[in-house]
Amino acid sequence: MSEILLEIDGKEVKATAGMTILEAAQSVGISIPTLCHHEKLEPFGGCRLCTVEVEVRGRTRLVVSCVYPVEDGLVVRTRTEKVERIRKTILELLLAHAPDSFVLQDLAREYGADRDRYEKEASFCIHCGLCVRYCAEVKKKHAVGFIDRGSKKEICFIPEIAAEECWDCKECFPLCPTEALQAAFVLTLALTSPPPVADKTGS
């Protein structure tokens, strides 16, 4: 594997081709905040919290470090004023959805994000996809997935699969950055609610 040299926050970092900026940073102990990243899962690039500034040939731009592969001679800055401002706004937007999330509140304190900046739209889900992807990629059960799109997007358990698999697993609950209870709630709902109307007319 070819070795790649890059600079992260003024530190010379050696990385191998195919690594992401996030992985390279973590390998030398530079921490970049993440919400949708999980080392066992494919990069998702959903929360954008790991946004960093990169400089190539004198030009700076913003990239999402968990999906951006390292390049030779790349200059990365993880805590510039611009990056911090972006993270603060992302956190404020996410807090409108999950105002009581401890993970978000901790990050909000660090970045000075105001929990009440945006009107609350508490859905408790920030669409990080950790539960969905963990179930699919690690457990290979596909018990939980996304439905709908845009502002109506939410997670949804497949009752038939959930009834068989979830009781003994529940490994997705602690992954949830907002409230583990939310997963439990949706799961219970899926298991206890009557089948949708479409199901009845279809038979």
Add this chain to the structure above:
Amino acid sequence: MSAVMDNERIDQIVAKHDGEPSSLIQVLLEIQSEHHWLPMDVLKRVSQKLQVPMTRIQHIATFYKAFSLVPKGSHEIHICVGTACHVRGAQRVLDMVEDMTGIKPGETDLDLKFSLETVNCLGCCALGPVMEIDGKTHGKMTPAETADVLKNYN
């Protein structure tokens, strides 16, 4: 139109796409155009045949507006309420259709004859107000003409 699509037909459609999981959307589109909606049993069959998890099928079927998880009428009426059609009186056309079919946008009548949907632009603003039934465009509609056109669908 039968209430249930038989497994044989689903298998045919799947076979046409060589059972390729990446053809999921094409398969669903074909079922949708033939059957007018995607019943749960059909989705389960597709999931089995294409080896695609149900979560993925649900995600796609709820993502695209082209798919319906509830029964649709055999004639799908789309009424344009985009800016151009709106100023040319789309609301009166819509009112007429609502009166005649007894359904509101997003609904389907009990005989599964008509489904009504409003859309934002059909791309032929010069013909406004535009009504589209089963893909056929009817332009420059007046409430009276709308009634005439609708009578032809049974």
